[in-house]
Amino acid sequence: MLKDWIRPLVRPLPQWSPVAITPPSRVITATLRWNGKSTDVTTDHTVASLNPLVIATSLDAGDHALLEYSDNATGKTLGVLQLTKTGSTAAGTASIMLYHVTAGEHRCLAWPRRSWNAWLQNRSMLKNRASNHLNMEPAAAQQLMIAYLYPRPVILVSVDAPGHQNIFPMDLIGPLDRSGLFSLALRSTNVSQSVMREVRKVALSTIPASMKTIVYKLAEHHKQPLQDWSALPFTVRPSREFGIPVVAQAPRVRELTIVHSQEIGIHTFFLGRVSSDENVAKGDQLHHTAGFHQAYRRKRAVPFTEA
Numbered sequence: 463m464l465k466d467w468i469r470p471l472v473r474p475l476p477q478w479s480p481v482a483i484t485p486p487s488r489v490i491t492a493t494l495r496w497n498g499k500s501t502d503v504t505t506d507h508t509v510a511s512l513n514p515l516v517i518a519t520s521l522d523a524g525d526h527a528l529l530e531y532s533d534n535a536t537g538k539t540l541g542v543l544q545l546t547k548t549g550s551t552a553a554g555t556a557s558i559m560l561y562h563v564t565a566g567e568h569r570c571l572a573w574p575r576r577s578w579n580a581w582l583q584n585r586s587m588l589k590n591r592a593s594n595h596l597n598m599e600p601a602a603a604q605q606l607m608i609a610y611l612y613p614r615p616v617i618l619v620s621v622d623a624p625g626h627q628n629i630f631p632m633d634l635i636g637p638l639d640r641s642g643l644f645s646l647a648l649r650s651t652n653v654s655q656s657v658m659r660e661v662r663k664v665a666l667s668t669i670p671a672s673m674k675t676i677v678y679k680l681a682e683h684h685k686q687p688l689q690d691w692s693a694l695p696f697t698v699r700p701s702r703e704f705g706i707p708v709v710a711q712a713p714r715v716r717e718l719t720i721v722h723s724q725e726i727g728i729h730t731f732f733l734g735r736v737s738s739d740e741n742v743a744k745g746d747q748l749h750h751t752a753g754f755h756q757a758y759r760r761k762r763a764v765p766f767t768e769a
């Protein structure tokens with residue numbers, strides 16, 4: 463067992479911390495700044511692709527902008543991403559702006575621990591490159607961690623089409639509030655990706671934090687479809703309008719009608735409209751945040767509950 467004081471010297475913080483958060487949680491505010499203007503985009507920005515790292519928002523903030531994450535309790539800026547517009551995409555009457563992340567820094571750890579931890583994390587990523595599911599350069603992975611200062615919910619996506627059924631976890635998701643759209647960034651190698659483009663319907667179940675292990679195990683269904691709904695280690699029920707099997711004990715279930723999809727790097731970026739929203743139960747939900755965010759909160763004696 464490593465002593466508490468020596469651990470940070472030799473071991474990096476985890477890149478991601480699975481945590482239990484009860485919505486609505488306004489722990490972090492995300493603000494887009496450009497040309498002397500600023501707008502709250504906390505519920506209007508999402509990750510559109512990992513490689514290249516692209517952020518989508520319904521707000522047009524010009525060619526260059528800063529995305530800033532601040533702690534609502536202290537007002538402190540915890541991290542900043544520099545963005546450069548690479549294009550936009552139209553879905554019906556809505557336009558979604560796509561911004562490439564060109565640089566970023568966080569202030570969750572004091573110097574020199576911040577640089578040392580990044581060095582340890584990057585070294586570990588390079589060492590484990592072959593098994594690194596992220597498929598990103600270390601600098602981009604560091605920028606992605608900054609985007610996770612805003613804790614991202616983990617959901618299970620259900621797909622049900624003739625001859626194909628599946629359920630798998632995602633966290634590169636989010637509302638783009640001003641446009642009324644909801645996005646999913648799904649690796650194009652996912653076995654259900656083409657079916658989703660065809661049937662244009664999915665159901666999203668949020669997950670109680672207690673289901674973390676089961677949910678992680680379902681990552682195997684990014685590669686292979688589900689054979690039998692009844693073989694899942696939890697009960698499913700039909701979603702309200704589409705009748706797609708969803709997690710019976712999900713605190714919240716949304717059905718999404720997919721209105722647009724496009725490839726961005728190694729991901730397919732789906733945009734959908736919420737067709738139904740069953741806000742069934744209150745209670746904690748599984749989220750991911752950056753490991754250095756949890757370390758910052760732990761130091762302030764207000765850590766998120768570990769999932």
Ligand SMILES: Cc1cc2nc3c(=O)[nH]c(=O)nc-3n(C[C@H](O)[C@H](O)[C@H](O)COP(=O)(O)O)c2cc1C
Pocket residue numbers: 594595596616631632633634635647648649650652677678681682684685
């Ligand atoms: C909790 C969780 C969330 C995930 N979220 C996403 C996601 O949003 N988009 C995606 O393409 N893959 C997502 N994945 C899938 C993994 O990134 C990975 O693609 C999958 O485990 C297969 O890995 P491999 O193809 O690198 O072997 C998620 C996996 C887990 C466990």
